């Protein structure tokens with residue numbers, strides 16, 4: 157049992173929040189973001205897309221249903237820290253095997269509890285996403301060593317992994333994929349090959365996939381600029397689905413631009429409108445960047461989904477190639493599964509295309 161120690165979250169804009177340190181005993185610098193989901197803290201802290209970020213949980217009590225053995229989205233949490241209101245140290249759930257604070261400790265992730273998260277979120281909303289420093293001391297003048305890093309390289313697989321199955325073969329381009337994406341493919345009987353993010357077209361071709369899925373992942377999509385030509389080539393040769401970072405990368409590979417949102421979309425209740433049908437779906441989201449509306453070549457792409465709150469781009473469909481991309485998370489986890497049909501439709505599509513080869517335009 158550790159002795160509670162006071163600590164501080166210092167924002168680069170000067171605000172200081174005092175609380176109690178939890179988790180790993182170390183200082184940490186990261187982009188301070190917030191997630192509005194009411195449940196799903198385990199999936200959130202293990203989602204590799206949060207690498208390098210300090211997550212503020214808007215829900216006031218964290219830890220009440222513990223940590224279970226099945227809901228991790230990756231083996232090692234990559235986030236820089238967590239900020240919470242009340243910490244529950246007496247979890248109650250039949251599947252719970254661990255406490256939230258112990259999970260943080262084991263994962264080497266520092267955190268701070270007892271924070272007025274409403275005030276912190278209001279501050280981020282007015283300032284835009286800011287950097288913050290978690291530490292035992294106030295660091296108003298010095299935010300500590302910068303942890304700027306190419307996070308995709310840190311969280312992507314180092315070696316090719318293959319999952320045998322009877323259904324269509326999907327290559328999963330791993331920018332820091334969530335386990336739920338792999339599970340959704342395996343549940344539909346897909347054979348899956350997970351490949352590192354820098355895998356070129358020729359190597360993908362040698363794997364002979366029926367379709368390619370570009371995963372979610374951390375950081376600024378422009379960091380992957382060097383690989384845009386290969387990404388474009390892959391999408392011109394295989395039916396493609398892009399999720400979140402994958403969506404941004406495909407848009408960029410075709411000449412669109414991305415920009416940073418003021419404070420991102422992170423939560424489990426983001427309404428998006430499917431433009432073809434006018435139907436609104438409630439989606440799980442976690443992104444700080446977005447594809448710039450005016451930068452999309454409307455001779456190449458149709459906009460398939462828009463966010464109902466801010467009208468930002470939530471999905472694209474290529475006019476000639478079987479390429480579909482979504483900014484939100486059809487695999488859910490945590491959050492609603494209203495859009496899981498997107499993954500199912502992709503698998504049905506690649507299964508029905510079989511050996512079809514289509515000419516590059």
Ligand SMILES: NC(=O)CC[C@H](N)C(=O)O
Pocket residue numbers: 205371372373374375376377399400401402442443444445446
């Ligand atoms: N979940 C993701 O794939 C996030 C994509 C990207 N890192 C962003 O923040 O916009």
